[in-house]
Structure formats: C-alpha cells, structure tokens
Amino acid sequence: MKVGITGGIGSGKSTVCRLFAQKGVAVYDSDAEAKRLMTSSEALRAGIVARFGAESYRGGELNRAWLADRVFRDDAARADLNALVHPAVMADFAAWAERQSGDYxxxxSAILFDAGLEGCVxxxxxxxxPLELRIERTCRRDGCDAEAVxxxxxxxxxxxALCARADFTLVNILEEELEPNVALLDRRFRHEAQHAGH
Incomplete structure (x- = not known):
C-alpha cells in the first residue's frame, strides 16, 4: 500500500514522516529525489537543458538558484519544469516501492495534489x-524573510483545499500531540494493508 503525505511549506511534513520512519515505515522524499534525478538522470537533464537552456547546469551540477528564479516568477515555466520532473520522480518512486518490504x-510530496500525483497512492x-507558525518555522529553517515565505x-x-482532498489530516503544532495521532494512522494503515484483497 502507498500513502501520500503532503502539506504546505513549514507545515511539518518532514516531522510527520520522521515519526512514521521511527515506526519502521519506508519514506520516499520526492523533493530530495527530484533534486537527485535532475542531476543524475541523463534524459531529465536533456529535457531541462532543451527547455531552459545550458545555463540550467554549471559544472555538471544543477544551477538551482538560477532555475528557481525562472520558475517561481513564471507559471508556464514552472508547469513545464514539473511536466519534465514529475514523470521521472513517479517512475523512480514506483521502482523504489517495489524494493521495499513492510505493510506500506x-x-x-509538497505538491501531491497540485501535481496530480494522488493517483499514484x-x-x-x-x-x-497555523500560518504564522509555518512562516516562523520556514524562516528559522531556511534563514529567509517572512515575505519570501x-x-x-x-x-x-x-x-x-488540502482538507477537502486528503483522506486524513494531521495538525502539527506540538510534536508530543502529533505522535499519538501518527501512531493511530500507522495502525490503521497496517491493518488496511494486511486486509487488502481479503
């Protein structure tokens, strides 16, 4: 069984995923894997260079700041980049999931619904x-100003929109309050996975 975990910047997705990981659940971080694939996948590199130009890479590495600057200002450019990256990430996730043991x-993924990836889980x-907490967390983590966040x-x-589309929601304010809720979902997902197809 595959479970997609999403949430806006600073919501604490990574904290939630760490709590699941502590219960022995394998977690695929699509953001980190996308970064890896944008450098390691020949096909993906070729697509990015074809669309955004040779400036996209410097010394063999993705020119992240330059590319981010392009796509955050331009919705069409962002859509084009996503159309290149998402299929590569989903194929990689599917292959990775096949190699995992465990119930689920x-x-x-920060953009599970935006990118239409919910069909993969x-x-x-x-x-x-809460918004202010998300801004504060992100500023602390990334060293950026509130306006950028x-x-x-x-x-x-x-x-x-997230609540309307997700099967479950977790509110992440204090980690000690989050832990029992993650434990409940973990039990539920294991039960569902074990009884799937019965």
Whole structure:
C-alpha cells in the first residue's frame, strides 16, 4: 500500500514522516529525489537543458538558484519544469516501492495534489499548521524573510483545499500531540494493508 503525505511549506511534513520512519515505515522524499534525478538522470537533464537552456547546469551540477528564479516568477515555466520532473520522480518512486518490504510505504510530496500525483497512492494525509507558525518555522529553517515565505505559501494549495482532498489530516503544532495521532494512522494503515484483497 502507498500513502501520500503532503502539506504546505513549514507545515511539518518532514516531522510527520520522521515519526512514521521511527515506526519502521519506508519514506520516499520526492523533493530530495527530484533534486537527485535532475542531476543524475541523463534524459531529465536533456529535457531541462532543451527547455531552459545550458545555463540550467554549471559544472555538471544543477544551477538551482538560477532555475528557481525562472520558475517561481513564471507559471508556464514552472508547469513545464514539473511536466519534465514529475514523470521521472513517479517512475523512480514506483521502482523504489517495489524494493521495499513492510505493510506500506510513504511518498512525501509538497505538491501531491497540485501535481496530480494522488493517483499514484492509495491514501492521502495532509499535514496542517497555523500560518504564522509555518512562516516562523520556514524562516528559522531556511534563514529567509517572512515575505519570501508568504510568497511561497501563496503559490501552494491552501489548507481548505488540502482538507477537502486528503483522506486524513494531521495538525502539527506540538510534536508530543502529533505522535499519538501518527501512531493511530500507522495502525490503521497496517491493518488496511494486511486486509487488502481479503
């Protein structure tokens, strides 16, 4: 069984995924894997260079800041980049999931619904947190200013949309309150996976 975990920037998806990982669940971090594939996959590199130009790579490495600057200002450019990256990530996730043991695996993706990736998983979980807390967490983590974080949040689905589309929601304010809720979902997913097809 495959479970997709999503949530806006600063909501604490990574914290939730770490708690699941502590219970022995394999987690695929689609953001980290996308970065890896954008450098390691020949086909993906060729597609990015064809669309955005040779400037996309410097000394064999992805020119991340330059590319991010292009796609965050231009919705069409962002859509084009996503159309190149998402199929590569989903194929990689499917192959990775086949190699895992355990009752279920987790796909961690900030843009699960935006990118239409919910079709690749059996259950979805949205991680939510109050806006000001999300801004504070992101500023602390990335060393950026609140205005930059607000812009990034504005480009993502809001909590109402996430709630409407996700099978389950987790509110992440305090980790000690989060842990028992993750434990409940873990038991539920294991039960579902073990009884699937019976």
């Amino acid at each position: 695996v987790i796909l961690e 059996d259950r979805t979980v949205a991680v939510l947190a 607000r812009r990034r949040i504005a480009a993502q689905l809001d909590d109402d």
